[in-house]
Amino acid sequence: MTVVTPSSAGPAMRVRGLEKSYGKLDVLRGVDFDVARGSIFALLGSNGAGKTTTVRILATLLKADAGTAVVHGFDVATQAAKVRESISLTGQFAAVDEVLSGRENLVLVARLRHLDDPGAIADGLLRRFSLTEAGARRVSAYSGGMRRRLDIAMSLIGNPPVIFLDEPTAGLDPEARIEVWQAVEELAGHGTTVLLTTQYLEEAEQMADRIAILHQGRIIVDGTLAELKRLFPPATVEYVEKQPSLEEIFLAITGGSDKRDTTGTKS
Template sequence: MRNTVIAASGLQKTYGDKVVLDGVDFDVEAGSVFSMLGPNGAGKTTTVNILTTLMKADAGTARVAGHDVATATREVRKVIGVTGQFAAVDELLTGRENLRMMADLKRIRPAEQVVAGLLDRFDLVESADKMAATYSGGMRRKLDLAMTLVGNPQIIFLDEPTTGLDPRSRRTMWDIVRELVAEGTTIFLTTQYLEEADQLADRIAVLDQGRIVAQGTPLELKRQIPGTHVRLRFADAGTLDAAAGFLPGSTRDEQELTLRVPSDGGSRSLRALLDRLDEHAVNAEEFSVHTPDLDDVFFALTGRASSAAATGTTDTTHSNSSEAIAR
């Protein structure tokens, strides 16, 4: 049987005339990563604020570790840790002092042993006695998460934890999340980075305009959209017209001057496609082999693409492709 540690039913929240959450339902299994995807303003942070007792829903119910978030706030707060969109560290304190402050607030003993263990785990030993104001963005995020782990919370909410980090720091955070889950911690992750959700999440909910428009594993979501295809880009509309005429089943984009041709993505089918272009003396300026990814899911469900930083691409793009493969 599934051990559900977070359950939300019919969550609603409005600010004046603006509906932020409009009947949100989901549940999260213990020891897993549940990721909530959505564009800016979709309601992700509002959902986190409700689940962490920082805000009350206008309607609906939510339970965290079996406790109602509206009537048992103290019990909920005992079992959760929260890392927000921006590192909540005191820049006037050192890394060690920030952790010691959290240990003191939670009455953790022996505090020094806990602090030393977290500094080592997050590779912050060398900078432990430096002011947090001197830390890089990646170091601040690591310190922020380390502070969240004081007291070993059962459930951790990570609200866009890697926003603004460089790729190396982001992957370090991913490794830490994987370690936490391996130890049995449940992670509720909101993110705009599609690759991040694809890499980490056991289940994903796509939130758009206050409603969950899809839920499932990353693979289940990818299966909802069309499969692999080749995208050809041409120099002008005339060349696009000519190619569309002898490539039945293709889909054209007049504005981008591109043609989307169904394909299995294999080298044999690619060569056959490019040979057909050569036979008709049609040149593709560029082609890309595209397999479904979460960016496609995001676009299909929300009607907009993710930001460039959020795209975990699976495209392989080539210029002057027909000549390149012919050689």
């Protein structure tokens, strides 16, 4: 059902002059960016910078006041239904049904996407996200990390070519954050285009091919990590005794994944 003909070989997303205001508050004041197919694009910005507003417009949940946005070749304003066939949204809070079990949540989404054999799809995703054991339990008993994993798993059903992740690691503990990072990287490995928003430069650095900084309703910087680094003042060498961060202590004690680079980049 979700076979959407990728219209032309253009970028996965093209956003031009996007504006949105709530009353007198101008949230977006002309946002422009492109996202290449199969890439991970990070929209970086502080609270209230307009990240969520941008994502909601791209996911056809909100209408822009001005500007255009094309997702997977479809205009969000005039071809909203086509856009919805091409995307999946993982919002700021894990949008899972607490009363249902993890498996039932997955089956529900598979049914709504009119896929054959929802049960098999659910079981496959439970395995892939290490939720098989918890699959039959009600989601209300899940930890924050498990909820997020389930949330992301729900977004993958039907293999939408474009996925939005709005602050996917907000409120998660360090271990759960790493799990999410791994899940996202795996996604992009399969050719899915990912747009994620985050408040943390570190997170954008970990995952993104390209980073755009949204500030006061405009994109002020847009480039690869290397390009961004060239914009920073030249590094000065200082000798400072390195104290372990709480996160490093936590991971050392709990034996969490050592996949992450722990030298830390403070800006």
